[in-house]
Amino acid sequence: MHSVSTSFPVGSQSLAGTFAIPETGVPGVLFLHGWSGSQDSDLKRAKDIAALGCLCFTFDLRGHAKTEGLRDRVTPRENFEDALAAYDQLVSHPMVDRSSIAVIGSSYGAYLAPLLSAVRPVRWMSLRVPALYRDQHWERPKGKLDRTDLTMFRDQALAPAENRALAACADFRGDVLVIESERDDYIPHPTIANYVTAFRKVRSLTYRVIEGADHGLSEPHMRRAYTDLLTGWIREMVLGAR
Template identity: 25%
Template sequence: MTDFSAVLQQLIDTVAAPGARPEESVVTYEHDGRAMEGFSVHDAAVAGPKPAVLVVHDWTGLREYPKARAHMLARLGYFAFCADVYGQGRRFDNDDDSSAEARKYYGDLPLLRARVRAAYDVLAARPEVDAARIAVIGYCFGGSAALEFARTGAPLRGTVSFHGALIAHEPADVAAIDGALLVLTGGADEVVPDAAVAKFQDELRTREDLDWEVTTYAGAEHGFTLPGEAHHAVADRRSWRALEAFLAEVLDGG
C-alpha cells in the first residue's frame, strides 16, 4: 500500500469506510509508443462491477495527491484510476518544470485529449468496472484536461473540474459533450478570473440541453484543494461534498 504523508493520510481518513479492503495496483500502458504508468485502487469488499472515476493529476504529474483522492473515491465504493498524462517517470517538484511540461499539452489540446483517452480506455476495460458508469475528474491542469476530454464526446456520465483553467473555444465546441459538467472554481483565483469563468459559461450556454453547474468559492485561490499556501479549508471541504453529491447522482442514480 502507498505510504502517504501525514497530511494526505489525514485527508483520506475524512472518508470513513469501516471494513474496507483497499486494493492498489500500478498500471502500465502505452500511448503512441510512450510508456505510461497509472494507478488504480478500489475496495475489494464492495462487489463489482463498480462505477468508476478517472482522476487526472495536477501539473506536477501523477504524484501522491491524486492517489490520495483515488483512495477517498475507493472508500465511497468507486473504482478509481489515476491517469498518467505526462508519461512514466515524468513527475516534477517545482513550478518551473511543472509549468514547462503542462504548456506542452495546453499548446496541443488534441494530444492532451488523447492522453486522457488512453487512460479512459484502460479503465473501461477493467473487469471490476461498469463501463457504462464512468466519470472523469481533475485538479488544476487535470481539471482542464477533464473538460477537454469531455469535449471529445467520450461516453461519460459526468465531468468535474477542481480549480482547472477554463479554456473557452471559439467557435463553441460543446456539441459532443456527453453527461453533466460540474466546475468548481475559486473566487480569488488569479489564474481563472471572473472574466474567464463568464466566457466559459457563455460557451456552455450555446447548447441549451447541456447539463452544467459552476460553483465559485469565496476567497479561494487557484489550487484551493491542494496542500500548501493556497489551500482553502472551507472550499476544499465544500467542493468534496459537491463531488460526492454529483457522483451519487450521475453514477449511482441517487
C-alpha cells in the same frame, strides 16, 4: 440483474442459495490532475469516492512526477494522449461499466477533460478551475507558453466556435459540475464563464464557487470544501443514476 443458483455445506447438510448479480459493473472515475501537480493530489478523494462504490483511476501526466524531466518539452497534444490512454486503461478493468464513466479534472486536467469527452464516452464531468489555452498552443511545449499572453487570452469572452475545448463542452450531453475559486490568481472569472456558457446541451449543470479559495486550494479548509462538493455531486449524480 440475473440469478445464479448455488449450494454450500453446513455440517452434514447442503443448503441451497442464489446469487443476485448485477448485469453491469460499477461506475469508473478518471482523475486528471493540474499542471505541476501529480496523482498524489487526487488519491485521497479517489479513495473517498471508491468507498461510495466506484472504481477510480489516478495517474501522472507526462512531464510530472517520475517524468518531470520532460516538463519543458511535453505539449498539450501529448498530455491529451496521456489522458486518452488512461481512459482506455480504466475501461479495460473488468469491473467497470463502460457506459458509466466520470472524468474529474482540475485546472489543466479540466481543460483536457472536455477534449477527452469528444472522443470517448463520458457520462459525468467535473471541472475545477478549468484552464483554457489557445488552439495554436496544441503542439507547443506547455511549460514554455507565455504567461502574459495566457492571462490576456483568459480574460476574453469566447464562443465555442473559437476554441476546441469550449466546442467539446458545447457538444457534451451528460451531467457537469463546474467549480470556481473565489480568489483564483490563475483562472479569471471570464474563463469560468466561457465554460459554463458553452455547456448548452447537458442534462444538468451545477456551478459552485469555493468562498475565499485560491487556485491551488492551499489551505486545508479549502481542500475539504472541494472534497465535500465533489463527493456530494458524485453521490447524487453517479450513484443516484444506479
